[in-house]
Amino acid sequence: MSYIWKLLLLTVALLLSIAAHACDCAPLDGENWKPITVQKHLGKADLIFIGEVISSEGDQFAMKALDIFKGEIKGDTVYGEMTNTCTYAPEDGLWIVYAAVGGNGKIELDMCSLTRSLTGLGANPPPPPPMPGENISEEEQEERAKAHYPKTLPLHLKNWINEYALLVGYRNSIAEPEPEVDQKNYINYAALLISLLALIITLLKKKHN
Numbered sequence: 001m002s003y004i005w006k007l008l009l010l011t012v013a014l015l016l017s018i019a020a021h022a023c024d025c026a027p028l029d030g031e032n033w034k035p036i037t038v039q040k041h042l043g044k045a046d047l048i049f050i051g052e053v054i055s056s057e058g059d060q061f062a063m064k065a066l067d068i069f070k071g072e073i074k075g076d077t078v079y080g081e082m083t084n085t086c087t088y089a090p091e092d093g094l095w096i097v098y099a100a101v102g103g104n105g106k107i108e109l110d111m112c113s114l115t116r117s118l119t120g121l122g123a124n125p126p127p128p129p130p131m132p133g134e135n136i137s138e139e140e141q142e143e144r145a146k147a148h149y150p151k152t153l154p155l156h157l158k159n160w161i162n163e164y165a166l167l168v169g170y171r172n173s174i175a176e177p178e179p180e181v182d183q184k185n186y187i188n189y190a191a192l193l194i195s196l197l198a199l200i201i202t203l204l205k206k207k208h209n
Helices: 003-020 035-044 138-174 183-208
Strands: 047-057 060-070 077-081 094-101
Touching (some): 047 077
Antiparallel strands (some): 047 094
């Protein structure tokens, strides 16, 4: 086989590999959120839960599960990792997680899933991009993001309340009768309630600022 053919085959293999790992999905924002989207990801995800980031360093991270809607978790800590360019590690804060579980038991957060922050700027869609030919600095982009953030809060909060209701409904539909909740679960539920109240208060404060 000639050198040119070998080079051509290598190039094709590389392109196929890149395509297999490409992330091709529309970002979730307040305008395109739909109940059917949640139902679709309910079927795809192995594990769905609300969690708080405990640690995140490099391609490894850990989260404390506060409320589980689908799947099972041993204890209350979930470990995850980045496995390709379409997965990522979460930043600090409270998250809703729709995750796949790898063969090693660690979760993977796909950029095309509904996983997102409930407390950070990542919980909302970014501001519109600059107009063609418009050159703005990083500082100006950051200021635009801060100004855009409060405008999206009401719709973001409304969508999340509806999504939470769908998740609870799904969990109740597959749940089996369980014994009385023990003290540890009461503590977890209380922590979740406090976190959700803090989220609502934060959103309302930012809306009025």
